[in-house]
Amino acid sequence: MSDFTLYYWPVPFRGEFVRAILAHVGASVDEPGSDAISDMMSMDPRNQPVPHMASPMLVDNGSGKAMAEMPAICFWLSERFDLLPPDPHLRAITLKIVSDANDVLDEMTLSGGKAMWTEASWADYLVRLRRWMAIWEAMAEQDLLPEQPIGLAQIVTATLWGTMTKQLPELRAFLSRSPASCRADVPHPVTRRSCRPSGGKPPPFRTSLVWRRDREITTQGPARVGIA
Ligand SMILES: N[C@@H](CCC(=O)N[C@@H](CS)C(=O)NCC(=O)O)C(=O)O
Numbered sequence: 001m002s003d004f005t006l007y008y009w010p011v012p013f014r015g016e017f018v019r020a021i022l023a024h025v026g027a028s029v030d031e032p033g034s035d036a037i038s039d040m041m042s043m044d045p046r047n048q049p050v051p052h053m054a055s056p057m058l059v060d061n062g063s064g065k066a067m068a069e070m071p072a073i074c075f076w077l078s079e080r081f082d083l084l085p086p087d088p089h090l091r092a093i094t095l096k097i098v099s100d101a102n103d104v105l106d107e108m109t110l111s112g113g114k115a116m117w118t119e120a121s122w123a124d125y126l127v128r129l130r131r132w133m134a135i136w137e138a139m140a141e142q143d144l145l146p147e148q149p150i151g152l153a154q155i156v157t158a159t160l161w162g163t164m165t166k167q168l169p170e171l172r173a174f175l176s177r178s179p180a181s182c183r184a185d186v187p188h189p190v191t192r193r194s195c196r197p198s199g200g201k202p203p204p205f206r207t208s209l210v211w212r213r214d215r216e217i218t219t220q221g222p223a224r225v226g227i228a
Pocket of ligand 1: 013014015053054055056068069070071102112
């Protein structure tokens with residue numbers, strides 16, 4: 001039997017942080033398929049391993065204890081595998097970083113694919129995405145995110161930006177630019193066409209990701225976005 005069972009879709013979104021922590025500490029993990037996740041999510045909360053709405057949900061097969069909500073899972077594992085700094089302020093900073101990462105992911109996937117990006121909304125969103133990156137850079141400059149020791153904050157940071165730039169390689173160069181030039185041209189992730197910001201207030205976000213009834217995430221158009 002594996003050390004843990006992770007209920008999460010076969011996509012590199014919230015569950016990817018949990019996968020990264022488990023890989024870092026060398027724990028073995030099983031991932032049941034999408035049907036098992038759907039069944040788990042529709043179960044009576046009184047019968048779930050821990051009452052929850054949506055995946056990720058992690059079960060410790062040794063103790064039978066379980067946790068849901070991505071930041072709570074990250075903290076549970078980090079307490080157990082000693083991935084948190086001792087200083088109370090830096091511990092809270094770590095929680096902030098995990099919460100920030102959850103926010104970025106939600107924005108990039110437009111709440112798990114509930115809407116579609118347009119070329120104009122994508123161009124507008126790049127300003128905000130670059131600001132997120134600037135926030136991470138400022139944290140590092142203020143020694144709130146040291147390179148060592150490797151703990152939860154570092155694993156979450158590497159997983160968020162590493163996965164994003166792996167899945168959307170055009171973003172790597174863009175995120176290296178100064179915040180002042182962030183309204184530059186980055187091709188739309190699906191059409192790959194260059195697009196210009198619309199100016200004024202950004203329209204509602206839309207995504208290329210589709211949340212299908214069978215609970216898998218797929219893309220529209222010729223390019224794959226945010227999927228391993
Ligand atoms: N606040 C939860 C959000 C969980 C969540 O939205 N999970 C998504 C996948 S990333 C999901 O399974 N959504 C399906 C649903 O809510 O029905 C967390 O941070 O873990």
